[in-house]
Amino acid sequence: QLQLVESGGGFVHPGGSLRLSCAASGFTWDDYAIGWFRQAPGKEREAVACISNGVSSRWYSAYVKGRFTISSDNTRDTVHLQRRSLRREETAVYYCAAAPWETLVVFGATMTGQFGYWGQGTQVTVSS
Numbered sequence: 001q002l003q004l005v006e007s008g009g010g011f012v013h014p015g016g017s018l019r020l021s022c023a024a025s026g027f028t029w030d031d032y033a034i035g036w037f038r039q040a041p042g043k044e045r046e047a048v049a050c051i052s053n054g055v056s057s058r059w060y061s062a063y064v065k066g067r068f069t070i071s072s073d074n075t076r077d078t079v080h081l082q083r084r085s086l087r088r089e090e091t092a093v094y095y096c097a098a099a100p101w102e103t104l105v106v107f108g109a110t111m112t113g114q115f116g117y118w119g120q121g122t123q124v125t126v127s128s
Contacts, residue, residue, distance in 0.1 A: 002026040002117045004034075004096050009122030016126075017084040022096030022119060024077050030054035033101050034079045036070065037112055038092035038124075045095070047112050049081060052101050059107055086126045093121040 008020040024034060035050035049070040050059045058070055069082045079096060097115035104114055 002098060004098060004117060004119035006094065006096050006119045006122040009094060009124045011125045011127065012086055013128055014086060014088055014126055016086055017082070018086065018124060019083070020081040020094055020096075020122060020124070022079045022081075024079065024096075024098060027098065029072075029074055029077060031100055031102070032098045033057075033104055033107070034072070035097050035099070035111070035115060036079075036081045036094060037097060037115075038090070038094045039121075040089070040092040043092075045112055047109055048094075050107065050111065051079060052107075054101055057107065061109055086124075088126050088128075091124060091126045093123050095119055095121045 003025050005023045012018045030053050033052040036048045037045050038048055039045040048061055049068055051070045053072055067085045072079045096119045098117040099115040
């Protein structure tokens, strides 16, 4: 059974940094894409970054490119999202999700609906 567990959320000041982690289990690592998504109050869930180890691909939304880094630790089956220069409007619940790479039609901003496996989410609050 595929399971995803996020950790690392919390409170951070504007301009600060925070690393989120997603522990994944129950699937073949190279066959899946693992993505980070976020949902702010009153807004739709949006894709932030995604990685697929099997095809060595990474994607970032234009809003976070250059500030966020997604990486995987295959020995521990964990995907990290290192975030810096955080902004108040990035306060949200952050989720990691998984989808079989071969089923992805879109590997970009509109890919959220293609992901069927989700973690429980972790709250990140950016505030002074």
